[in-house]
Amino acid sequence: MSYSLVNEKELTKKKYRFQQSQVISNERIGEQVYFLTIAKDPVDTVIPGQFYMLKLQDNSPLLARPLSVCEVDESTIGFCYLVVGEGTAKLTKLTAGDTVGTIGPIGNGFSPAAYQGEIAIVSGGIGIAPFVELVKHLPKANVTLYAGFSTKPYLLDRFSDIKAVHVTTDDGSSGHRGFITELFSPSNFDVVLTCGPEILMEKIVHTCQSVGVKSFASMDKRMACGIGACLVCTCKTTAGNKRCCVDGPVFSGAELMF
Numbered sequence: 166m167s168y169s170l171v172n173e174k175e176l177t178k179k180k181y182r183f184q185q186s187q188v189i190s191n192e193r194i195g196e197q198v199y200f201l202t203i204a205k206d207p208v209d210t211v212i213p214g215q216f217y218m219l220k221l222q223d224n225s226p227l228l229a230r231p232l233s234v235c236e237v238d239e240s241t242i243g244f245c246y247l248v249v250g251e252g253t254a255k256l257t258k259l260t261a262g263d264t265v266g267t268i269g270p271i272g273n274g275f276s277p278a279a280y281q282g283e284i285a286i287v288s289g290g291i292g293i294a295p296f297v298e299l300v301k302h303l304p305k306a307n308v309t310l311y312a313g314f315s316t317k318p319y320l321l322d323r324f325s326d327i328k329a330v331h332v333t334t335d336d337g338s339s340g341h342r343g344f345i346t347e348l349f350s351p352s353n354f355d356v357v358l359t360c361g362p363e364i365l366m367e368k369i370v371h372t373c374q375s376v377g378v379k380s381f382a383s384m385d386k387r388m389a390c391g392i393g394a395c396l397v398c399t400c401k402t403t404a405g406n407k408r409c410c411v412d413g414p415v416f417s418g419a420e421l422m423f
C-alpha cells in the first residue's frame with residue numbers, strides 16, 4: 166500500500182508501521198479547534214512532543230497530516246488540531262467507530278527528566294497541544310504557562326494544577342489583550358519550552374539566549390512523508406540542516422538558526 170510519498174518498504178526500513186486506528190471521539194472544542202481521540206496500540210510508547218501522521222481512508226488529499234500528541238493513556242491517544250485546510254477539514258468528519266490510517270509515534274520529543282528548577286512553557290495557538298501531556302511528567306509546582314491565542318482559549322482546563330497560567334488573546338476576549346511575548350520574561354526561569362508560530366519561537370529562543378536561559382522549541386514545519394525521507398521539513402541548525410520530523414520536532418534553542 167502506498168503511503169504519502171513513501172512506500173511500505175521505506176516504512177519498514179525506518180521501523181515505522183502503518184496502522185488502521187479506531188476513532189473513539191472527535192469533538193469540536195473551540196473556534197475551528199477539534200479534539201480527536203483514537204485507540205492506542207498497546208505496544209506504542211509515546212513521549213510528549215512526538216507526533217503521528219494521520220491519513221484518511223479515501224486517500225484525498227494525498228498527503229497525510231502530522232498531528233502532535235496532546236494526551237495519551239494506556240488505551241487512547243488524543244490530538245488537538247486546528248482546521249487550516251482541506252485535510253484538517255476532512256478530519257473533522259471522522260466519528261466514533263471510523264478508522265484512520267496512522268504512522269507513529271514519530272520524532273524526538275521533549276525530555277521531561279532533564280528539565281529542572283523553574284520551568285516556563287510559552288505557547289502560541291495550537292502550539293499549546295503537546296504541553297498537555299508534557300506537564301504530567303513535570304513537577305507541577307514549578308511550571309508556569311504563558312499561552313497566547315488569537316481568540317477564545319482552549320485546553321486551559323488541562324493546566325489547572327500548575328503554578329501559574331498567563332493568557333493573552335489578540336482580540337481581548339480572554340486574559341491580556343495582545344501577544345504572549347508582551348507578558349513573558351525568561352529571567353525567573355531555568356528552562357523555557359516553546360511551541361507555536363515560528364516567529365514566536367524565534368523571539369522566545371533569542372530572548373532566552375540573551376539572558377543565558379536554556380530553551381527548547383518544538384518546530385512546526387510543513388511535512389510530506391513525516392518519516393525522514395522527503396526533506397520537505399528541513400530546518401537550519403548549528404550542525405547543518407536537520408529534518409524536523411525525525412531529528413526533531415523538539416530542538417535545543419542553542420542549536421536552532423531561525
Ligand code: FES
Binds near residue numbers: 389394395397411
Ligand atoms: Fe519528509 Fe520530514 S517530512 S523528511
